[in-house]
Amino acid sequence: MAWIELDSHQLTVRFTRAERILGLVGDLTVPRSSVLSARVVANGLRQVRGWRVGTRVPGLVALGTFRWRGRRQLASVRRGRPALVLEIAGGRYDEVVVSVDDAEHVRRDVSGRG
Secondary structure, eight states: OOEEEEOSSEEEEEOOHHHHHHHTOOOEEEEGGGEEEEEEESOGGGGOOSEEEEEEETTTEEEEEEEETTEEEEEEEETTSOEEEEEESSSSOSEEEEEOTTHHHHHHHHHTOO
C-alpha cells in the first residue's frame, strides 16, 4: 500500500515495488504549496475514473494513471479503505487518490490544519 511522506517543503507519495510494477508508476514528489486541497473519502474507488495505464479490478483495486476530460489522476486505492484525495496545481497530475492508514490524520497534516 502506498504511503505519504511530508516535510516542511514537499509531499511525496511512495509506492511499494509491486505497485510500481502493476501500476506502471513511480514515486511522486510535489511542493506542499502546489497542494490546493485535501479531503478524505470513504470509498476511493468511486473517485477514480477514465482511461487507465496500470491495473484496475472493478470494485477491488485501482492503481496507476487515469485520464478523463483532459485531467490526469494518480491512484492507488483499495476496496474498503478510506482514501485521501489531493488536488495538485502545476504538476504532472491534477489529482492524487491514495488509500492510506488514518486518512483523516494525514489530511490534517497535509493541509496544515487541525
